[in-house]
Amino acid sequence: MAAPAAKGTSRTAQNDVASIKKKGPGALATAYLVIYNVVMTAGWLVIAIGLVRAYLSKGSYHGLYYSIERPLKFFQTGALLEILHCAVGIVPSSVVLTGFQVMSRVFLTWAVTHSVREVQNEDSVLLFVVAWTVTEIIRYSFYTFSLLNHLPYLIKWARYTLFIVLYPMGVTGELLTIYAALPYVQKTGLYSVTLPNKYNFSFDYYTFLILVMVSYIPLFPQLYFHMMRQRKKVLASGEEHQKSN
C-alpha cells in the first residue's frame, strides 16, 4: 500500500534508535546516503514546482499529471534503491517492510496509473501525487539532516505531524484511482491470462485490483496508528532536546 508518510516514519523511528544505540553507517556510506537523500529531495521539489507551474499556466488542476509524469516515474522508481540500502545494512530498517512500502508505490505508479491511460486525467491522481510529493520532500530532507546530525525541529515536527492529513489524503487518492481503473481493466483484460494455456495458469488483474483495494482495510488503520504512537514517542523526547538545540 502506498502510504505516504507511514513508510518513512517507521524507518525513521528505527533510524532514531539506531543513532542512539550504534555508530551507524561508515563514512563512505554516510556520504553516499547524504547524496542520495539530497538528490531525492531535489527530485520531489522538481515535481512540486512542476505541479505549481502547470497549475498556474493551465488555470485549473485537471490533467496536471502529464506535466510531472516523467520525474514522478523516475524518482518514485529510484526509491527501489532504499530496499538495497536495507539489504546491505547501511540503513537499519527491515528489508521486508521497506520492500513492501516501496513496491506498493511503484505498483501504483506503473501498474495502475501508467498502464491504464484513461485514469491519468482523474483528479484522484492529483490527490495522491500531491500527498506523496509533500511527504517525500519532508521525509528525504529529514534523512539528510539526520545524517548530518543537524535536524531542525521543524522538519522533525512536520515529518511526524503532517502525515495525519497526508496519509488519509494519499490513501483516498490511491483507492479512487484503482477504482477508476477497474472498468478499463475488465474491458481490455489488461495483464490477465486465461485458460486454456500451456502452463495451466490464470490471472485476473481485475480481481487482483479488487483484492488490493480490500487489503487497505486491515493495513491502513494499523499503519496509521503505528504512526500516531511513533509521533508521541518521538515528539515527546524531542521537546526535551529542543532546549539544548
Next chain:
Amino acid sequence: MDINLVALEAKQAGKKANGPKRPVKPTKPAKKTKKAVVFFEVEILCAKTKDKLCFLDKVDPNATIGEIKAMFHKSHPQWYPARQSIRLDPKGKSLKDEDILQNLPVGTTATLYFRDLGAQISWVTVFLTEYGGPLLLYLMFYFRVPFIYNTKYDFTTSKHWVVHLACMCHSFHYVKRLLETLFVHRFSHGTMPLRNIFKNCTYYWGFSAWMAYYINHPLYTPPAYGEQQVQLALIIFLFCQIGNFSIHIALRNLRPPGSKTRKIPYPTKNPFTWLFLLVSCPNYTYEVGSWVGFTVMTQCLPVAFFTLVGFIQMMIWAKGKHRSYLKEFRDYPRLRSPILPFML
C-alpha cells in the same frame, strides 16, 4: 568457573550435613542411617516484570525443571507446563525439562525466571490438520464438487489420464505424511505456539487448493511432451518419495523411543540414505525433488510456484540445521552441504 564452584560448595555442604550422627535410642527398631538432604528453595519471578510469581520450598535438589514446571502449574493452573519457559536469566535461553536443579549454577535458593510462551498446541495436532486439509481439498477439486467449476462439469471426471495420476500422487504424498506423523517421527518438542496452526494451514490448504483448481480444471492442458514427460516425472516423484521416507526412518532410528538424544546422522545400508554423505538434510532434498517431479508431471505454473516457495523455506531450515550440527558436533563431516550437494 565461579558459578560451578558455588554449586560444588552447595553439594559439599549437603554432604557435610551428614556429619553429626544422631544418638541411637534403644527403644527404636533397627535404624536405617538417614542421609540428610539439603532441600532447595525455588522462587519463580516473571521475566518481564520481575514480580514474584511462586515460591517453592523443600524442593529436592535432584528435581528436574520438568518437575518444577509441574509444581508451578499447580499454583498457576492457567500456565500448563508446555507453555512455561523457565530460565536462569530473564533474557537468557530456556532451560530444558531434563535439567536437574542442583546441577544448575544456582545457590540453595534458586531464582528462576518465567516467560509465558502463549497457548500451545501439540505438533501432532498441527501436522494432522495441515496435511489432512490438502488431502481432502485436492479430492474435492478432483471430483469436481459443485460451485468450483461451471455447473455443467459437476461430478465429471477429466479425460486426461495424467490428471488421475496426479491425484494419486498428491494423495499418496499426503497420506504418507499423515502416517509418518503418527508412526514415524519422533518430536523434540511436544508443542508449538497456537498461532502457527493458522499460518501453516493457510499455506498448505491455500496452495493445494490453488494447484488442484488448475490440474483438475476442465480446460487443463496436458504436458507438452506427453507420455514421456509424465513417465519421467513419475519416476522422479516415486524415487524421491522413497528417498524421503528412507531418511525419515533413518532419523527415527537415531533416536531411541522417549529420548531426546541428538546424534549425527550417517548413511545406512539403504542406498537412499547415501545422500547423507553429501547433504545435512536429505529429507528436504528429496522433498524438493518430489515436487519438481510433480511440477514436470502436471506442467502447471502454480505447482512450480509451490515448489519454489517450499524450496526456499526448506533451504532456510536446512541452513539452520546444518549450522547447529556444526556447532554441536566438532567432528561433523565437512563435505556436507545443507540441502543441495556442493551448492547450497
